[in-house]
Amino acid sequence: MKIDVCFSPALYPFYSSGNSKIAVIVDVFRASTTICKALMEGASAIFPVASLEKAKELKSRGYFVGAERNVEKCDFADAGNSPFDYYSEKVKGQEIVFTTTNGTRAIELAAAENEVIIGAFCNISAVADFCRNAGKDVLVVCAGWNNLFSLEDTLFAGLLVHRLKCSGNFETSGDSAVAALVLWQQAEPDVKTFLHQSEHAKRLFTHHLEKDFDFCLAQDTLPMVPFYDKSSQKILF
């Protein structure tokens, strides 16, 4: 099996091969982490929508809406993009409409031809197990920031490359997977300090979201694998 890494949703078309893979969508800060958290707290489904207009329309129809743009919760929404916005008293049994700056687009793109799952540090071991058992090639799709490369998503990709290579059944395909692995190996002794260099960390700190930064980098706190169900267009667990 092969594992490859796509550094930006804008590059996804060049990784589209016509073969169905496991596409691991990652938006460490914070959509992937928050989706895992909401489902773990009992949300019945996450319904990703790309536009604020669509999210507003669904809000008016009674949905619980999570909406963020540029790190901030949108005024009309019930919650933003912080994992701490989603706890059981609030979300249990709820179907959550969710729109974020970067994560939604990557899911929509990859779902056209792949089996889509959601990955982050919070579920890395569960994701690695899922990939090992699936018997398919793996493509990590980094959500990035406004289509730009992001360090945190790349480090997640590098850790997944490391885990799958160690299993003996996977090899890297493409230079980006090699780069992600090398970057992970450099960051691994102190991921938080390494990521202080990242643009997204700076944005989080500007908004006093140090708690989110820490939560999003903790490994295996939410051991489950959300998947995108094509027929309902929702993320389930």
Add this chain to the structure above:
Amino acid sequence: MKIDVCFSPALYPFYSSGNSKIAVIVDVFRASTTICKALMEGASAIFPVASLEKAKELKSRGYFVGAERNVEKCDFADAGNSPFDYYSEKVKGQEIVFTTTNGTRAIELAAAENEVIIGAFCNISAVADFCRNAGKDVLVVCAGWNNLFSLEDTLFAGLLVHRLKCSGNFETSGDSAVAALVLWQQAEPDVKTFLHQSEHAKRLFTHHLEKDFDFCLAQDTLPMVPFYDKSSQKILF
């Protein structure tokens, strides 16, 4: 001043800021290196064209044509994309029409709003000097391979980031510049061995182009800075 790195021509639109920068176009294997070599051997100009059709038309009008697709010289052309195809007996005084798999598109994109120069390991110190003296932000545009991320172009970017940061007048802007620098620092003790992992090295070796691989990684063998002249649409020195 800031230095940023764009990992693929397909990502260039997201780096376009409206401010004119120095855009350093890099296609280490092999277009950037070959352009430097041809000019150093006395070619009067390089006329980059995107399509084979355009190159064929100019060939029929008497131009010396360098044309490559997928590592191989095109049949109709006078030369391919190897720096060894371009030596003074052949190219002195010639205006060379040049089309390659990846390099040309990056030049055309970046030239719309930036001052475009050509960089590779063969002219790294000259490029670093040029950037230090220009008093503008710098954007390295990696040609990549069919719009995919490439290790060798990224290592060049990382070395340029390193050189400019050391000068004290530059800082990185964006996660890709940080990643390029970290990758360079890992590769630096033995760049050739590091790049044996790269897809493009494998392609070169399949075509028995070990000599090209070595030449393209040697530093400062061609100490000059080719620039793109917008009015003539040619690369001059």
